[in-house]
Amino acid sequence: MERETTFVHLTDLHIGRPGYEDPHLFSDTTATLETILEMVATISPKPSFIVASGDLTNRGDIESFGELKRIMGALDIPVLYALGNHDTREGFYEGFLEQGEHSSAPYFHDRVIDGVHVIALDSSIPGQIGGNIEPEQFAWLEQVIVTNPGLPKLIVSHHAPAIGNENEFAPWRSIRVEDTQRLADILKGRNVVGLLSGHVHYDRVSVWHGIPVVIGMGQHAATDILQKDVLRMVNGASFAIGTIRDSGLTVSFVPLPSDRAELNRYPLDFLRKLNEGETLAAE
Numbered sequence: 001m002e003r004e005t006t007f008v009h010l011t012d013l014h015i016g017r018p019g020y021e022d023p024h025l026f027s028d029t030t031a032t033l034e035t036i037l038e039m040v041a042t043i044s045p046k047p048s049f050i051v052a053s054g055d056l057t058n059r060g061d062i063e064s065f066g067e068l069k070r071i072m073g074a075l076d077i078p079v080l081y082a083l084g085n086h087d088t089r090e091g092f093y094e095g096f097l098e099q100g101e102h103s104s105a106p107y108f109h110d111r112v113i114d115g116v117h118v119i120a121l122d123s124s125i126p127g128q129i130g131g132n133i134e135p136e137q138f139a140w141l142e143q144v145i146v147t148n149p150g151l152p153k154l155i156v157s158h159h160a161p162a163i164g165n166e167n168e169f170a171p172w173r174s175i176r177v178e179d180t181q182r183l184a185d186i187l188k189g190r191n192v193v194g195l196l197s198g199h200v201h202y203d204r205v206s207v208w209h210g211i212p213v214v215i216g217m218g219q220h221a222a223t224d225i226l227q228k229d230v231l232r233m234v235n236g237a238s239f240a241i242g243t244i245r246d247s248g249l250t251v252s253f254v255p256l257p258s259d260r261a262e263l264n265r266y267p268l269d270f271l272r273k274l275n276e277g278e279t280l281a282a283e
């Protein structure tokens with residue numbers, strides 16, 4: 001019988017700090033995540049692992065990571081985490097991993113689970129919206145990508161590779177173009193069955209140099225993709241169930257009910273300046 005490995009893809013959990021009225025949170029992300037974890041518990045066959053591809057918290061502080069740890073602590077399924085632009089490395093290391101010391105090192109790691117080689121990258125750039133891959137991380141990736149050559153590889157990165165032109169994919173929405181090209185060069189021909197991402201808050205599938213790139217809407221808010229001149233956020237959340245077979249990857253999206261009511265609007269110029277670090281201190 002053909003081998004099958006089932007997993008769950010979560011992203012953009014945006015867990016808030018307990019007791020703090022966050023004016024930029026817009027939805028009860030703790031309730032959404034708890035609802036989704038109840039749904040995950042019903043999946044058959046039981047998932048071998050869960051991937052959470054960044055923006056684990058909304059503010060990146062230690063208390064929010066503690067809350068994430070509390071919620072995810074109820075699971076009996078291994079979870080592989082990646083960091084996003086809303087997270088901080090320091091908050092994650094201290095609040096979630098409880099390592100007790102402030103480290104600003106990127107968090108990248110790999111693990112073989114149930115016949116799948118999962119490689120989690122850290123595409124976050126501290127203080128910016130957009131993504132990159134640092135040289136030391138590329139060097140590490142070049143080493144691990146050639147290990148376990150017989151196993152399918154699943155890449156996790158909060159930011160997806162850059163695809164398309166400037167109008168469609170502004171710089172803050174992806175891994176920067178130069179790093180995208182280098183990533184493609186490293187991953188090509190390495191039995192990568194998929195790359196899981198988030199960040200842009202809508203469900204999207206692309207085939208990029210032959211690799212399926214799957215973005216989840218996530219568990220926070222949805223981007224209205226019909227609005228191109230402004231970033232309009234509406235109610236919406238989803239998660240995804242993935243299956244890896246010898247023949248490749250299947251991903252099924254599980255959307256939660258939504259009235260798609262507007263939550264907020266961000267002018268694109270504002271985001272461009274934010275990405276350049278001009279107004280970040282005021283936010």
Ligand SMILES: [Fe+2]
Binds near residue numbers: 012199200220
């Ligand atoms: Fe996000």
